[in-house]
Amino acid sequence: MNTLPKSQQKRDALVKATIRLVNNNGFHATPMSKIAKMAEVSPGTIYLYFKNKQDLVNQVYIEVKAAFSEFAFRDYKEDLTVKEGFKNIWKNIAEFKLKEFEEAMFLSQCDNTPIIDEPSRQEGLKHLQPLLDLLERGQKEGIIKPVSPYMLYAFSIYPIAFFMNMQERAIFKLTRENIEEAYEMAWNSIKV
Amino acid sequence: MNTLPKSQQKRDALVKATIRLVNNNGFHATPMSKIAKMAEVSPGTIYLYFKNKQDLVNQVYIEVKAAFSEFAFRDYKEDLTVKEGFKNIWKNIAEFKLKEFEEAMFLSQCDNTPIIDEPSRQEGLKHLQPLLDLLERGQKEGIIKPVSPYMLYAFSIYPIAFFMNMQERAIFKLTRENIEEAYEMAWNSIKV
């Protein structure tokens, strides 16, 4: 047997329940009692792992964000070309947002509401750095447009979030083919 | 004197207060009592204009969305070329998101959380139609890439929302020059 310690299992269950309930109801409309019930734990137990409700959502945010960038940069190597590196990262981000749907939707909600406090937000922003570095390298090599990295991000990576939102409402779904199409548009928008 | 009737003034004050407070605290963390206080109205008065809290936020959403598309398409004429028409609309949307900041942030929060109910959401989506029509016309003329309109939207319009978010956190600010730059990238990403 190689299971996690019980306490870790409970914490994980609480994190998972928080993600799911916040996605469905919003943070302030999900009571601690419901989080506890979904995690099959007593309400009091939450306070063994988290200081309070705000601390709970902050911790979940930071952990999901870390999992996201772990996934995004999992196969990143310094010795890849800028083009290869960007393609890997872009595809990873797209895969995460479309497959790890609940986690991605949770991040999107946190990034667009005041439920996360500013320190945790800052913490989350750090994870973008490797991508910004790569883009900068591309600019030095004359491969990437010489504009603000935020501009590059907005036109190449940010659109993926739109697809995620559309997918939730079943309005538009990225298939294998138009993922390729989308990637080409992304690269196109930043390459010189 | 050409003022609005008193009752309309109160309703307007309530709508304004809702936008501001929801932006700062999130919907479920803004009590009706605070909305009333900011609007300088009694809590009971809210229920003369809105059925309940959900109805309040739904109505505000729909009205702000309508104001947004009114602004976006204000100078749209059928006889403009696709390129001219797109440029007008793009610039209007950018202007709205950066100048009518509170309204735009409110929409962003509604579009990324479960606070709005599905019928109101559908209602809000309709407003995009003129843009989709224009893009389709462009595709027929062979000017616009023959891909899903959602793909075109994601890469040309959606990035503006990112700039708005960055502006709020004072991380990156669109200036007159890089608005031009951004527009060029947007057009570039959809033109054939």
Add this chain to the structure above:
DNA sequence: TTAAAATGAATGAACGTTCATTTTTCATAG
């Protein structure tokens, strides 16, 4: 004078958090 608009205290439900109690864990003794 009367109808409409507005008020704000009152109500009851729901929530976050606490803490006295119970259950589980586990090192050690028998």
Add this chain to the structure above:
DNA sequence: CTATGAAAAATGAACGTTCATTCATTTTAA
């Protein structure tokens, strides 16, 4: 291997607060 008991983990009923909503009363408008 089993029994023991103390420490750690978990429980859930209870508490105090906050909130959305109501409605008897007052104010305003015409």
